[in-house]
Amino acid sequence: GAGVSQSPRYKVAKRGQDVALRCDPISGHVSLFWYQQALGQGPEFLTYFQNEAQLDKSGLPSDRFFAERPEGSVSTLKIQRTQQEDSAVYLCASRRGRGYTEAFFGQGTRLTVV
């Protein structure tokens, strides 16, 4: 596709429920990032993939958060046993490759845990 696509756009989960958020990066982009954005804040880094390798997961807030990118393209962010503090917009971004070029963001998934 022309841009980064994320689904679903909106997700309401009951506390304790597991959720899976999907990201389709720009075709051919090898770098993929997940960010979490709380209301009124800037995006906070969660994790980074180079192809299928997860090179940095230092931003994942707990072991309830898990991300994968098995074939180096589509990525899934999974949150187990969701809690209210997980409510945020989850942003995915992709970048052509290593080096300092811009990252392109998707529209995000707004997760609300009730």
Added chain:
Amino acid sequence: DQQVKQNSPSLSVQEGRISILNCDYTNSMFDYFLWYKKYPAEGPTFLISISSIKDKNEDGRFTVFLNKSAKHLSLHIVPSQPGDSAVYFCAASGKMGGSEKLVFGKGTKLTVNP
């Protein structure tokens, strides 16, 4: 600990005048800086970037200035237009531990009044 700081949560300017958005950073390992623009319910959109080997980069109405000694950068928009009204995020990147993540500030909401 905020490594990238945008100390002005909001800025209001008149159409046709200059908008100046500021950003400070603390980590001297950052060597690439980007500005993103975000409209409500959309993902951040890349605007302009600058490498640490430069002190200025210009693209149309947008100019970014970098002062490495002060660890400060600014985005100038001239002339400002109502369509520029959005939240602007400053982001920084560097080869820190092999990760190429972008570190974001909290954003500045720009309002351009007709």
